[in-house]
Amino acid sequence: MKSRDPEPDRFLPLGNLSFHILLALGTTPAHGYAIGKEIERRSSGKLKPTTGSLYQALKRLADDGLIEGAPDAAAASTDARRQYFQLTGLGRQVASLEARRLHELVVAATEKDLYSESA
């Protein structure tokens, strides 16, 4: 396992799937199936990671220290075999930095008349 990276902006820009996973874990811990469903719902079905690519991304995020296992949630669930994931402090930081980065891009695009809310 790698050590925590003290500089969250190293991880930017985040991959699409990674960002969606962090978003899905924004409020509560969740297991893989729920994360997948949430990503599918949020992207209106445009992003449908296969089980393989989802867990690959989860492993990478866990290795990088952006997410971690949530043993409490797992213990409370009906299926004890199921692993739950939650955001780490670093993960939360990285997600909000990515959101800010995207926001700045949107602002810039709006100024250049390349984007409007209604479109």
Added chain:
Amino acid sequence: MSEKRAARHTWLYRALLRLYPREFRQRYGSDMLATFALRAAEVAGQEGALGSMRFFLRELVGLVGSALHERLVWLGIPRRADRRRARGRVERVSRKEPMSVLILETRHAMRRLAKNSGFTVAAIFTLALGIGANTAIYSVVYNVVLSPLPYPESERLVWLDHAAAGIGTEKGLDMTNGLYVHYGERSRTLEEMAIYLEADVGLTGDGTPERLSATIATHTLFATLRVPPLMGRTFDENDDYADGTGVVVLSHDLWTRRYGADPSALGRTVQVEGTPLEIIGVMPPGFAYPSRETKLWAPLVIDPAATSFGNFSRRGIARMSPGATPDEVEAELNALIPRLTESFPSGQVDRVINDARLAAVITTLKESLVGDIKRTLWILLGTVAFVLLIACANVANLFLVRAEARQREMAVRTALGAGRGDLVRHFLTESTLLAIAGGALGLLFAFGGVQLLRAFGPDNLPRLHEVGIDGNVLIFTAAVSLLASLIFGAIPIVRRTPDLVASLKEGARGMTTSRGGARLRSALVASQVALALMLLVGAGLMARSFWHLSRLDLGFNAEGVLTFQLGLPRADYPSREAAVAFHRELLDRLEGLPGVESAAAITCLVLCGSWNGDPLQARGSTPAPGEIPPIVATRRVSAGYFETMRIPLLEGRTLERADQEQRTGAAVVSAELVERYWPGQSGLEKRVYHSGPAEDPSDDRVDVPEPPWYTIVGVVANTPVRELTEDPAPTMYYPLLHSDSTRGLRPNTMTYVVRSSTPPLTLAGAVRNEVWSMDENLPIARTRTMERIVSDAGIQMAFTMVMLVIAAFVALLLGAVGIYGVVSYVVAQRTGEIGVRMALGARAADVSRMVLRQGGSVVAFGLVLGLVGAFALTRLMRALLFGISPTDPGTFAGVSLLLAGIALLASYVPARRAARVDPVQALRSE
């Protein structure tokens, strides 16, 4: 049901999880499996079998892709993101640049493979066989089933069909003029609609006379398909044959063939069925609607204000409005059907709506074109995938043997510090190289295979001419090759790494086989046997279906009969008398030819596909109220038709010359007609009249003031109308009358049947001369033997059978080679042990029995597995089979015996060798 299917997929998924590095698998494996199972159950519940298949394929690709990626990470090839992050840090010194490692490894692997050329050639050839077969069949599946039709926004095109539950018709009624007008004025879900009919027409007046396929379509046809002409224009609503001139649009093929692609052909006039038509346009080369045979298009004029409801003989297509679905269209049209009486307030329409219970049946145009063949093609693709799996198992076995032989080398490498990753890389590089070579050779095979398919595939395989090897197919081949390399390359890797010390010791003893290796090899052989058995069962079932089909009593004798079609232009033969006189004279002349036994003519030959039918009004048969009597196929025949075709006469007499000379009111019917109208009675002397419209779909202008009554004078055996395997059809045969004041139909187009004592095709020249000596402008069409017509009708089953038999043969061959290889290897490994046994008193027979028993148990396990699999899978073939159950015990037993016999033979050869081991020699070599 859906859960069961999901569960079946789960074990496969679990097995494939082994592709991940162990660390990954231990951390997430069970979790992934749970997630996968949940999603699989969900998809199965929501999207059905096809959705599940799609989901499973996607998951498979995702799994293999991410596993490969994780393996690469595990091998020390860093991820892009990690590399980026690692910039500026100290690189671990022991790691070489991945690219140079790859090049070096490839070079080494190539050298190793070149040195071991026997192994390499065997592996490449085996793989090429599997990959080539898959690529060829996939190219057919892709082009026929998966790729969109060659029209803009083709997903919006639908096929307009109707069902009538009241007369037991589930589909196939197609359209009428009246429905076209009715829907066209009211539908909102349809943007554009067209109806058409196909006809064989004579083209004369401009070069040699010929007979070709024409489509008479409403002017909306081209707009519905959205295909503009290459040159000139297509017809519009003003092209209505007024002023005695019509227009015609030519196919690209006809234009190049007949006019040498000369642009000045536009504006010229051709005679189509004796009617002058002006050429106004040429379609682009690929345009082939409704079929590739269509050579010209002429307008079908329908006046919305004056059309009658008409009969169901027009085919219809439509373009849906954006966003509409076939279900919505169907719902809307069904809601419009009761309102038909607003436009057509006749009793006929009322009967069609209420008694026949007319209902619209809307499918996408693609589904209507390829729906029938889809299942066959998927089954074929599944079959060749099995062949590839067997090929992979064989190559994996070769790999295993090699790996075992090189165990000491590996152990030494490990001792010198090679990581597990290095060993894995070692095997994967070899397997990838082999797969690339196998894929390339396979592609060559596939090119040849596709040519063969195009040449010998059934004519009724839709879109076959679109099949070719393109980028999409190449991607498929690459993916299949890669997948194959992973499958057989991963097998030596998945195995536990042998214990270092033990292997060195074992090696020193010369006993290089390990327990794990032997088990794995046995598992591979067992699965080969299982796969081969499933293929053999499939092929066996098809072969027996085909055998049943060929033994079917068709109700006539096709041997020695030549058939051809003549169409007399209406302009030259304006009256019934003129046409019938021609037919009669030609028949006389044909019967005078040497070698000809008899000749006859009919409006629509056996298996012509056209029903031309309506219910019959029959005395003594009263249908229940609200029930419409069965539809009857109608034909006109010359005297001597039944004798020429050798259709058995069951009762009464056949039609004679006298019935033809003047109206005697005699008619002959098929046994099925009697059975349906007067069950249990004799059909003779029954009086019937035929109320329906004309036999010739393009001629419904004729009014029938008085119903012409007929008396049944004979009953003949049933003959098929559309296909060999159909239920018997009630058929009515009227005499080809010289004059008939009550029915104005003109039998201009007739199919001739000529029975000869010489091979039928040798008559073709003489027949042509006779026809042309009577009228040199007459085009002769479809000169074929009756046997050819019958074999064409069974060609789809023949095609499927041949493909399955080839696949099964290859599977059997590869399976036998696999068994032989493994048993011989085991024998070779155990030579020392066998020597000891024999030195201690074992007899040769004991030794061979021991070897056979070992091979036999593996084969038996494979057989059981294969029987279970075949039992589950052959049900998918039910629709393709004829006269046999998908779980036919005879086929299952026979095929198992065959495979067991071959497996026994494959292990017998090495067993004999084992029995001949000389103990002294064996022990000495120890």
